[in-house]
Amino acid sequence: MPGRRVTSADVAALAGVSRTTVSFVMNGRRDVKIPATTRRRVLAAAQELGYHPNAPARQLAGGASQTLGLVLRQSPEQVAGDALLVETLRGLALAARDADHRVLVETLAPGDGRYANLLRSGRTDGLIISGPRSDDPELADLVRDGFPVVLQGSMPGLAAPSVDVDNVAGARLAVEHLLGLGHRRIACITNAPLVYTAASERLAGYTQALQLAGIAVDRILIAEGGFDAPSGHRAMSTILERTEIDAAFVASDVVALGALAALREAGYTVPADVSVVGFDDIPLSAYLDPPLTTVRLPAREIGLTVGLALLEKIAGRLVADRTLLPTHLIVRASTGPPRGAAEASP
Amino acid sequence: MPGRRVTSADVAALAGVSRTTVSFVMNGRRDVKIPATTRRRVLAAAQELGYHPNAPARQLAGGASQTLGLVLRQSPEQVAGDALLVETLRGLALAARDADHRVLVETLAPGDGRYANLLRSGRTDGLIISGPRSDDPELADLVRDGFPVVLQGSMPGLAAPSVDVDNVAGARLAVEHLLGLGHRRIACITNAPLVYTAASERLAGYTQALQLAGIAVDRILIAEGGFDAPSGHRAMSTILERTEIDAAFVASDVVALGALAALREAGYTVPADVSVVGFDDIPLSAYLDPPLTTVRLPAREIGLTVGLALLEKIAGRLVADRTLLPTHLIVRASTGPPRGAAEASP
DNA sequence: AGCGGTTACTGACGCGCGTTACCTGATGCC
DNA sequence: GGCATCAGGTAACGCGCGTCAGTAACCGCT
Numbered sequence: 001m002p003g004r005r006v007t008s009a010d011v012a013a014l015a016g017v018s019r020t021t022v023s024f025v026m027n028g029r030r031d032v033k034i035p036a037t038t039r040r041r042v043l044a045a046a047q048e049l050g051y052h053p054n055a056p057a058r059q060l061a062g063g064a065s066q067t068l069g070l071v072l073r074q075s076p077e078q079v080a081g082d083a084l085l086v087e088t089l090r091g092l093a094l095a096a097r098d099a100d101h102r103v104l105v106e107t108l109a110p111g112d113g114r115y116a117n118l119l120r121s122g123r124t125d126g127l128i129i130s131g132p133r134s135d136d137p138e139l140a141d142l143v144r145d146g147f148p149v150v151l152q153g154s155m156p157g158l159a160a161p162s163v164d165v166d167n168v169a170g171a172r173l174a175v176e177h178l179l180g181l182g183h184r185r186i187a188c189i190t191n192a193p194l195v196y197t198a199a200s201e202r203l204a205g206y207t208q209a210l211q212l213a214g215i216a217v218d219r220i221l222i223a224e225g226g227f228d229a230p231s232g233h234r235a236m237s238t239i240l241e242r243t244e245i246d247a248a249f250v251a252s253d254v255v256a257l258g259a260l261a262a263l264r265e266a267g268y269t270v271p272a273d274v275s276v277v278g279f280d281d282i283p284l285s286a287y288l289d290p291p292l293t294t295v296r297l298p299a300r301e302i303g304l305t306v307g308l309a310l311l312e313k314i315a316g317r318l319v320a321d322r323t324l325l326p327t328h329l330i331v332r333a334s335t336g337p338p339r340g341a342a343e344a345s346p
Numbered sequence: 347m348p349g350r351r352v353t354s355a356d357v358a359a360l361a362g363v364s365r366t367t368v369s370f371v372m373n374g375r376r377d378v379k380i381p382a383t384t385r386r387r388v389l390a391a392a393q394e395l396g397y398h399p400n401a402p403a404r405q406l407a408g409g410a411s412q413t414l415g416l417v418l419r420q421s422p423e424q425v426a427g428d429a430l431l432v433e434t435l436r437g438l439a440l441a442a443r444d445a446d447h448r449v450l451v452e453t454l455a456p457g458d459g460r461y462a463n464l465l466r467s468g469r470t471d472g473l474i475i476s477g478p479r480s481d482d483p484e485l486a487d488l489v490r491d492g493f494p495v496v497l498q499g500s501m502p503g504l505a506a507p508s509v510d511v512d513n514v515a516g517a518r519l520a521v522e523h524l525l526g527l528g529h530r531r532i533a534c535i536t537n538a539p540l541v542y543t544a545a546s547e548r549l550a551g552y553t554q555a556l557q558l559a560g561i562a563v564d565r566i567l568i569a570e571g572g573f574d575a576p577s578g579h580r581a582m583s584t585i586l587e588r589t590e591i592d593a594a595f596v597a598s599d600v601v602a603l604g605a606l607a608a609l610r611e612a613g614y615t616v617p618a619d620v621s622v623v624g625f626d627d628i629p630l631s632a633y634l635d636p637p638l639t640t641v642r643l644p645a646r647e648i649g650l651t652v653g654l655a656l657l658e659k660i661a662g663r664l665v666a667d668r669t670l671l672p673t674h675l676i677v678r679a680s681t682g683p684p685r686g687a688a689e690a691s692p
Numbered sequence: 693a694g695c696g697g698t699t700a701c702t703g704a705c706g707c708g709c710g711t712t713a714c715c716t717g718a719t720g721c722c
Numbered sequence: 723g724g725c726a727t728c729a730g731g732t733a734a735c736g737c738g739c740g741t742c743a744g745t746a747a748c749c750g751c752t
Contacts, residue, residue: 056468093452105451122400228629287579
């Protein structure tokens with residue numbers, strides 16, 4: 001138990017000024033004239049007493065909480081598997097720090113979705129909803145009531161700004177890479193069930209790329225993954241049981257890891273027999289065997305962007321409805337020309 | 347901008363009682379007698395108006411912030427590479443939720459270490475320092491001033507409770523597994539520079555296991571890793587250049603991934619030529635090729651334990667100085683008997 | 693009727709701060 | 723000299739809440 005707190009009154013007494021003056025100095029108000037000598041006296045007194053303005057009192061007196069809330073709407077498995085979440089958090093923290101804000105993280109248990117009162121109780125100035133879900137009444141209410149809310153991820157039909165990676169374009173990048181190498185029977189394993197917008201968008205990118213190349217989309221080439229490696233293993237096994245493929249686009253590196261294991265077990269070599277492209281570019285992708293060709297998702301930048309957007313919104317300024325961050329294809333060794341082409345080239 | 351906030355006075359007016367009564371009802375105080383009818387009237391009024399008690403006001407009036415601070419003292423690369431950090435955060439959030447607390451995450455930029463005022467300004471009730479460093483004057487000051495602080499990780503000599511995994515025992519588990527298989531020239535690649543206690547502890551476990559087996563510790567078998575896969579690649583390459591090995595204990599799965607890549611490139615097969623044991627059991631370890639034998643670090647439990655410890659400390663109760671969580675060896679396919687033994691066994 | 697005891701409730705204060713409106717003495721200007 | 727201006731500073735209010743010290747009404751008992 002720390003000793004009695006030092007208040008601005010203590011500082012005022014020691015500096016021989018009023019509390020008001022202390023407040024002016026501490027907040028560095030430029031519209032009030034304080035002679036340098038007085039300012040120095042106050043600062044010296046504050047320093048000597050170890051004065052730290054009380055945050056709640058400050059907020060109560062009309063200020064803001066200087067806190068951004070990050071709500072992780074995802075399921076536990078999803079969060080655990082998200083290797084880039086920490087990086088996104090770092091980006092967000094970066095944006096927050098520059099604006100002298102803190103970050104409060106609220107991870108939701110599957111059942112309960114109580115996060116609105118973070119905002120309504122004044123604990124945070126705004127909220128970032130990561131992985132918004134359409135079956136979320138609280139969210140719609142918050143937006144309707146005019147609270148600053150920014151979505152990380154997509155949720156069409158909600159009147160809140162959203163920041164997301166361009167999933168469609170990224171997936172197209174991946175599939176076009178495979179097409180360019182000469183592959184034609186390209187499987188697709190989604191990163192998650194299709195109720196998740198990111199999953200359906202990446203699938204849409206796959207479909208678009210095929211159609212642009214004049215290739216019919218064959219549904220038996222498509223299987224659903226579910227965040228983790230085991231789901232990728234299952235999905236790839238299912239596909240291999242029902243058809244032959246010469247390449248696969250797996251919309252998540254983590255899921256791709258499971259798919260790679262399934263390919264190995266079925267006796268296929270990557271990329272000699274089957275080329276594989278992932279999505280996300282988790283830090284480990286470069287060190288897999290073979291190193292994984294993948295689509296880089298700018299995780300830190302997402303956090304940074306979503307943070308800046310929320311800060312703008314809090315400041316009452318206008319924010320773009322939808323910000324799509326670009327992805328980049330990272331070509332490594334898990335993709336190569338198909339068997340036929342390889343034999344023909346030398 | 348949401349409309350004017352609903353205060354307890356509004357609720358009081360609607361319910362036809364005083365603000366004091368509203369406060370009693372909202373806080374569910376059992377020591378004050380409130381007839382069921384009155385209680386219901388108040389709750390109904392609160393419900394109707396959409397009343398949410400103002401957190402800062404509540405705190406100012408003598409309450410607590412109901413917030414735990416998690417300070418990530420690690421470097422950016424370290425945080426990014428820590429695949430289990432999210433899981434630890436989840437555990438912490440779990441502990442916090444059960445006690446109706448929130449979690450504030452403070453990620454420090456390399457240079458600046460301003461986190462003490464989270465506590466001194468009353469923004470959090472307590473702090474968890476993850477990856478404490480001895481060159482941290484703020485930390486010592488906080489502890490001296492009696493603020494509730496709990497360390498995740500070790501820092502000998504500081505009078506604050508700490509929660510950590512039993513690194514020494516875990517490393518011994520790993521090395522004894524290799525010894526049991528018949529390996530004798532066992533390399534060790536640390537998870538980080540040795541100034542990090544976790545790194546030196548794991549190295550100590552390696553040393554102990556060898557000494558107990560009556561094997562001299564050969565320094566040319568030891569190399570330093572540094573959090574990420576590339577460092578593991580470098581370390582393993584260095585070792586392979588100067589000697590032959592038949593097994594390796596790599597004190598971090600992520601670093602091990604780099605080491606595995608280096609072994610592959612040097613033409614060694616795992617586990618036929620060299621057995622490898624990792625540490626951490628990140629979610630992907632089971633899906634590597636070969637699946638990695640490793641030491642499981644109970645990430646979620648660490649978060650949970652450190653959270654509970656901090657809550658106890660905040661409540662003014664006594665907390666164990668040092669809590670060491672046990673690890674478990676997870677045997678997968680990256681370890682096997684040495685070449686000689688394999689030939690002799692059938 | 694008188695009295696202690698209980699039940700149900702309330703008025704007023706203080707938490708620490710930001711801020712508005714006001715005050716005082718010195719200076720400038722005609 | 724008289725008035726306006728301005729620098730430098732302050733007293734007092736309110737933010738929304740928890741809580742203490744009451745108070746008024748009512749009950750049971752003699």
